[in-house]
Amino acid sequence: xxxxxxxxxxxxxxxxxxxxxxxxxxxxxxxxxxxxxxxxxxxxxxxxxxxxxxxxxxxxxxxxxxxxxxxxxxxxxxxxxxxxxxxxxxxxxxxxxxxxxxxxxxxxxxxxxxxxxxxxxxxxxxxxxxxxxxxxxxxxxxxxxxxxxxxxxxxxxxxxxxxxxxxxxxxxxxxxxxxxxxxxxxxxxxxxxxxx
Numbered sequence: 001x002x003x004x005x006x007x008x009x010x011x012x013x014x015x016x017x018x019x020x021x022x023x024x025x026x027x028x029x030x031x032x033x034x035x036x037x038x039x040x041x042x043x044x045x046x047x048x049x050x051x052x053x054x055x056x057x058x059x060x061x062x063x064x065x066x067x068x069x070x071x072x073x074x075x076x077x078x079x080x081x082x083x084x085x086x087x088x089x090x091x092x093x094x095x096x097x098x099x100x101x102x103x104x105x106x107x108x109x110x111x112x113x114x115x116x117x118x119x120x121x122x123x124x125x126x127x128x129x130x131x132x133x134x135x136x137x138x139x140x141x142x143x144x145x146x147x148x149x150x151x152x153x154x155x156x157x158x159x160x161x162x163x164x165x166x167x168x169x170x171x172x173x174x175x176x177x178x179x180x181x182x183x184x185x186x187x188x189x190x191x192x193x194x195x196x
Contacts, residue, residue, distance in 0.1 A: 030136055030163035031145040031155050037167055038121075038128055047120045054116055058109040065102045072098055131170040135163050138176050 038044055076091045083091065136144050144163065145152055166176060 026159070027142040028140060029143050029145060029160040030132075030139065030141045031147045031152070031160055032132070032162060032164040032167060033148050034128070034146040035148050037164060037171075038125065040168070041124060041128065041171060043124045043127070044121075047117070047124060050120060051113070051117050055113060058113065062102070062106055062109065065098075065105055069095070069098045069102055128167070128171070131167045132163070134170050135166045135176065139163070139166070139179060 072091075072095055076095060079091075080088065132144055135141075139161065141161075141163075145155065145160070147155065169176060
């Protein structure tokens with residue numbers, strides 16, 4: 001029994017010693033300005049051109065509706081003194097309906113434009129997300145932060161790297177350079193110092 005007790009103690013000590021020798025891996029992360037990279041993509045520029053054309057079409061329709069309303073209003077003002085009361089009330093209702101339709105059209109067009117932009121940007125954002133994931137996996141990063149608008153005003157470059165250029169390389173179809181851990185971290189540190 002004593003012997004079994006010593007064997008258990010020895011095994012427990014061996015497990016503790018082996019556990020203490022396990023290397024704890026330090027998490028490394030990446031960071032970039034998502035919007036800046038997105039806006040630098042050629043597909044994004046094409047989307048903005050398409051959105052500008054769509055906006056212009058909606059604006060033309062809105063201007064047409066407003067001009068129609070102002071003509072109706074002008075006719076109403078000019079005939080106000082000569083119209084019988086029932087025609088005046090009818091014209092007032094028509095003006096109210098035209099104004100409500102104009103306002104409703106503006107609101108609906110803004111929603112339609114937002115939806116169209118979201119739909120046009122979706123494949124571009126998916127492409128960018130894939131490029132970020134590829135770089136993160138290649139560099140062994142635990143996660144990637146979006147540094148836009150100083151959401152993270154301080155990032156320790158010793159623990160993270162700026163992956164903006166690497167993501168741009170992937171998006172351009174270029175191969176990623178071989179990873180040299182010391183140079184990558186040093187370059188990330190230099191980039192953070194230069195930004196601040």
